[in-house]
Amino acid sequence: MKKLSITFGKILLVLACFALSPVVKAARQPGQPAFTQIDVPGAILTIANSINEGGDIVGPYFDGDGNGHGYVLNSGAFITIDVPGAVFTIANGINAGGDIVGDYFDSNGLRHGYLLRNGVFTTIDLPGAGPFGTDVESINSQGNIIGFYQDSIGNAHGLLLSRGIFRTIDVPGATQTFTINLNSRGDIVGTSVDSGNNSHGFVLSRGRSIAIDVPGAVSTDANGINPQGDIVGDYTDSSGSEHGYLLSNE
Numbered sequence: 001m002k003k004l005s006i007t008f009g010k011i012l013l014v015l016a017c018f019a020l021s022p023v024v025k026a027a028r029q030p031g032q033p034a035f036t037q038i039d040v041p042g043a044i045l046t047i048a049n050s051i052n053e054g055g056d057i058v059g060p061y062f063d064g065d066g067n068g069h070g071y072v073l074n075s076g077a078f079i080t081i082d083v084p085g086a087v088f089t090i091a092n093g094i095n096a097g098g099d100i101v102g103d104y105f106d107s108n109g110l111r112h113g114y115l116l117r118n119g120v121f122t123t124i125d126l127p128g129a130g131p132f133g134t135d136v137e138s139i140n141s142q143g144n145i146i147g148f149y150q151d152s153i154g155n156a157h158g159l160l161l162s163r164g165i166f167r168t169i170d171v172p173g174a175t176q177t178f179t180i181n182l183n184s185r186g187d188i189v190g191t192s193v194d195s196g197n198n199s200h201g202f203v204l205s206r207g208r209s210i211a212i213d214v215p216g217a218v219s220t221d222a223n224g225i226n227p228q229g230d231i232v233g234d235y236t237d238s239s240g241s242e243h244g245y246l247l248s249n250e
Contacts, residue, residue: 040080046061058081095143102114145160145162147179158190189231201213202222
């Protein structure tokens with residue numbers, strides 16, 4: 001059930017680190033990559049979730065009163081994203097055209113997905129989704145949207161929204177499927193959970209699902225994929241330590 005609380009879990013983890021440790025901004029060395037700190041003005045916590053080909057960045061932040069909002073960082077300017085009537089808005093993904101997807105929570109605490117295109121919000125709710133609601137994670141350049149939902153008995157399923165039609169995605173043999181990201185070719189990555197409650201990454205390409213397991217890891221998640229098919233994610237080793245990984249398509 002790890003991914004069902006991925007957003008709030010990430011926020012709480014970063015908030016704890018923010019409270020306990022000073023922010024360190026790495027100095028740039030000649031010929032080395034540079035880290036740039038991202039902080040929404042006045043925010044007590046800022047998270048960057050996604051970046052598109054044009055360098056636009058989206059994510060959530062908490063203001064000084066502890067209220068949650070989404071944001072887009074475009075050409076150095078922060079723009080707040082709040083779904084009308086929502087108590088909390090999260091921005092999860094942005095494509096090359098500037099379309100933004102994410103989640104929001106209504107006054108009853110129910111989660112909904114949304115698409116923000118040309119200043120207009122469209123709610124995304126999978127018919128028949130359970131009490132968890134619909135989580136929307138990513139959108140590609142063709143406008144295809146992926147995420148996941150929980151059914152009435154608590155099982156998670158991936159979903160693809162393409163041309164107004166929902167499609168459920170289930171990794172064969174898995175008890176839970178979480179689809180997290182897709183590229184411009186339509187390849188999808190995410191995490192599945194087997195009957196022993198073990199997590200495995202996967203890539204779904206041309207209708208074929210391939211498991212991703214880092215050698216020696218006790219669990220593996222796949223979080224992102226580029227047009228070349230390179231995959232990034234995280235894994236947990238036998239000591240319980242978590243690490244990121246890159247799986248290159250060579």
